[in-house]
Amino acid sequence: MAKWENFTIWRGRLPHWRAENVTYYATFKHRRALSGPEAETLLAELRKPDDKKLEIDIICVLPEQTELIFRVKFGPNDEPYELSDVLEKAKNRANKQITKRSGEERPVFYRESYDRILRDEAEYEEFWTNILESPIKSELCEEPDEYSGLYVRDAG
Numbered sequence: 243m244a245k246w247e248n249f250t251i252w253r254g255r256l257p258h259w260r261a262e263n264v265t266y267y268a269t270f271k272h273r274r275a276l277s278g279p280e281a282e283t284l285l286a287e288l289r290k291p292d293d294k295k296l297e298i299d300i301i302c303v304l305p306e307q308t309e310l311i312f313r314v315k316f317g318p319n320d321e322p323y324e325l326s327d328v329l330e331k332a333k334n335r336a337n338k339q340i341t342k343r344s345g346e347e348r349p350v351f352y353r354e355s356y357d358r359i360l361r362d363e364a365e366y367e368e369f370w371t372n373i374l375e376s377p378i379k380s381e382l383c384e385e386p387d388e389y390s391g392l393y394v395r396d397a398g
Contacts, residue, residue: 246359259359262322265299265313267369268329270355273348275305280340280350281391284308287336288329289393295323302373303391304380309373311360329355 246261276284281303288310292298295317301310314322333351340350360366377389386392 258326258357260322260325261359263313265311265360265366266325266357267309267311267360268325268355268357269307269309270329270333271307271352272305273350273352276303276340276350277305278390280336281305283339284333284336284351285391285393287332287339290332290335291323291328295328296325297395298393299395300370300373301393302376302389304376304382309376311366311370311373325357326355 247263249259249261251259285301285303288301288303288308289298292312293315295315296312297315298310298312302308312325314325314328317323330353333355337350341347360369374386374392374394377383377386377392382391383389386394
């Protein structure tokens with residue numbers, strides 16, 4: 243475990259590992275399937291902290307769950323932002339918009355997200371490829387660029 247800078251563990255319902263200068267994979271389930279416009283709302287809210295609090299490589303909002311790979315940036319006090327705070331705020335903003343339109347009273351997303359530190363380049367590539375191909379595997383499109391719930395950081 244010594245290979246990660248400032249490594250800590252905290253526990254909600256799930257254990258959460260934190261370290262500085264690492265790449266994370268996170269996923270969370272939705273309480274119900276999202277429509278296309280609802281998925282786009284969530285995607286937009288998850289992208290808001292990109293380049294400010296997170297450096298996002300890929301996000302895929304499927305009807306039943308969301309997955310993303312990112313790195314956490316450092317705040318003004320030279321401490322990394324807490325990724326669960328950033329993700330939960332984005333989920334809350336999207337939830338408010340979706341429930342306002344639908345009239346639902348119950349939150350659309352489960353509260354806690356599963357996250358993990360990606361350990362090496364091979365694991366990163368495996369998770370990234372799985373996320374990219376998930377809309378195809380879910381039969382939502384034939385090519386990833388056809389799916390509006392997918393964001394991939396431009397390599398250029």
